[in-house]
Amino acid sequence: MKLTKNIPARTIERMVLYKRLLSDLLSKGQKTLFSHQLAALAHNTPAQVRRDIMTIGHEGSPHKGYDIASLITRITAILDGSKDRSIALVGVGNLGRAILSYFTYRHPGLTIVAAFDTDDSKVDRVISGCRCYHIREFESKVKELDINVGIITVPATQAQAVTDMMVAAGIRGILNFAPVPLKVPDTVCADRIDIASSLEKLAYFADHLKQHE
Amino acid sequence: MKLTKNIPARTIERMVLYKRLLSDLLSKGQKTLFSHQLAALAHNTPAQVRRDIMTIGHEGSPHKGYDIASLITRITAILDGSKDRSIALVGVGNLGRAILSYFTYRHPGLTIVAAFDTDDSKVDRVISGCRCYHIREFESKVKELDINVGIITVPATQAQAVTDMMVAAGIRGILNFAPVPLKVPDTVCADRIDIASSLEKLAYFADHLKQHE
DNA sequence: TTGTCTTTGTGAGTCACTTCACAGTAAGTA
DNA sequence: TACTTACTGTGAAGTGACTCACAAAGACAA
Numbered sequence A, B: 001m002k003l004t005k006n007i008p009a010r011t012i013e014r015m016v017l018y019k020r021l022l023s024d025l026l027s028k029g030q031k032t033l034f035s036h037q038l039a040a041l042a043h044n045t046p047a048q049v050r051r052d053i054m055t056i057g058h059e060g061s062p063h064k065g066y067d068i069a070s071l072i073t074r075i076t077a078i079l080d081g082s083k084d085r086s087i088a089l090v091g092v093g094n095l096g097r098a099i100l101s102y103f104t105y106r107h108p109g110l111t112i113v114a115a116f117d118t119d120d121s122k123v124d125r126v127i128s129g130c131r132c133y134h135i136r137e138f139e140s141k142v143k144e145l146d147i148n149v150g151i152i153t154v155p156a157t158q159a160q161a162v163t164d165m166m167v168a169a170g171i172r173g174i175l176n177f178a179p180v181p182l183k184v185p186d187t188v189c190a191d192r193i194d195i196a197s198s199l200e201k202l203a204y205f206a207d208h209l210k211q212h213e
Numbered sequence C: 001t002t003g004t005c006t007t008t009g010t011g012a013g014t015c016a017c018t019t020c021a022c023a024g025t026a027a028g029t030a
Numbered sequence D: 001t002a003c004t005t006a007c008t009g010t011g012a013a014g015t016g017a018c019t020c021a022c023a024a025a026g027a028c029a030a
Helices: A009-027 A035-042 A046-055 A068-078 A094-102 A135-145 A156-169 A195-208 B009-027 B035-042 B046-055 B068-078 B094-102 B135-145 B156-169 B195-208
Strands: A085-090 A110-117 A130-134 A149-152 A173-176 A189-192 B085-090 B110-117 B130-134 B149-152 B173-176 B189-192
Touching: A009 A035, A009 A046, A009 A068, A009 B195, A035 A046, A085 A094, A085 A135, A085 A156, A085 B195, A094 A110, A094 B094, A110 A135, A110 B195, A130 A135, A135 A156, A149 A156, A149 B195, A156 A173, A173 B195, A189 B195, A195 B009, A195 B085, A195 B110, A195 B149, A195 B173, A195 B189, B009 B035, B009 B046, B009 B068, B035 B046, B085 B094, B085 B135, B085 B156, B094 B110, B110 B135, B130 B135, B135 B156, B149 B156, B156 B173
Parallel strands: A085 A110, A085 A149, A110 A130, A149 A173, A173 A189, B085 B110, B085 B149, B110 B130, B149 B173, B173 B189
Antiparallel strands: none
16 A cells, blocks of 8 residues: 555556446446456556556455455545545636536545636626636635635636746646646646647547558 | 658657747748757757758858748748648637637648537637537538538547547547547548646656656 | 356566757857 | 867657556455
């Protein structure tokens, strides 16, 4: 359960997926599974699954495979899923609102507890179950609600400014939907989701796959 | 301009970013730049930039750097950005609508030309400038409008069924917002954007970064 | 008991991408 | 002309993730 040897980001991503798949299985009453079964569900290889499970320091038995319940417990421990995550969202436009409503049926352990905007017509309203504040209250709310992850859904021109504000307020992880890369100190982790870029990449491979991936 | 030696996916992703950054610069009147300048904008290294540009078969000159206009042209040619892409979206829920409205101020070369749903209250309406059809018309519309990229914003339970339908209709690239991995033949390219997963990953690294990334 | 079967755990190999480091070169200077 | 400077292009080394392939081990059979 210690195992402080850095777990690669790719493995963490797969862990999140494994956890979801395993939880489904468990709720259907399945108790145990083999690496090749999980591989089929996750669309990767048995060797990959075994390596991943080894990486997080868990083990199965050659004949019964892996115990689903204890594997979920282990993954949850790794992901720190025990503590509920409080998340802030900045930029209550179309995309921001969609994400808010997407998260109302709350995902396990992830809750958007506050939204922020500069537009007074949005401030102090409750949108999809989430209260909206003026952005000048950001830092105090972050402290008050113990938020350490932020979502950015503002226009590109403001993304870096919002980022800087988040960093200053003590946010440690940022999910950025604006189509610009953000500069953050290396004590902060930033990820970008860029729908237009993804589509362009897809459009490229839609044509160019002779045998590619 | 030929250069049929497979370009890695990562390089393609950066190309999309470079194109946007360079277009900004060009519109501000800048004619030329050096690898270290583009690297600063893209938040990567000069060596990476030079390698990328080499990979797509372009070159600069040691003293003037790269010519922005011709580099954009080259990248655009690589990405096939010349032809306008027609995209279909299936699942006009919250997220689907947000994406539609996000794309109304149309991104260069990318247009969502049709949306599909099973809900009759949405069918035949125009939402954010995009006409919504019943899903049973999918295949005929794909043919009619020459669509080869699809966006999936339906619930997880229906994602695979929609995928199979897309594949059958001849779609070659799929952007999937449902939190399940899709099975597609290797003639089709599928990408998943999973907001909840991204947040969980971020939450993990928000804590666990000693020196990580 | 021994043998067969199935699956795990993992060292070693492979592969793909990134970074290093330097030769080559054009522009400016005198 | 030769000298300096600042950058590109790229072979080679490095890095990190994935896959292979096989020893080890439990389960079952007879």
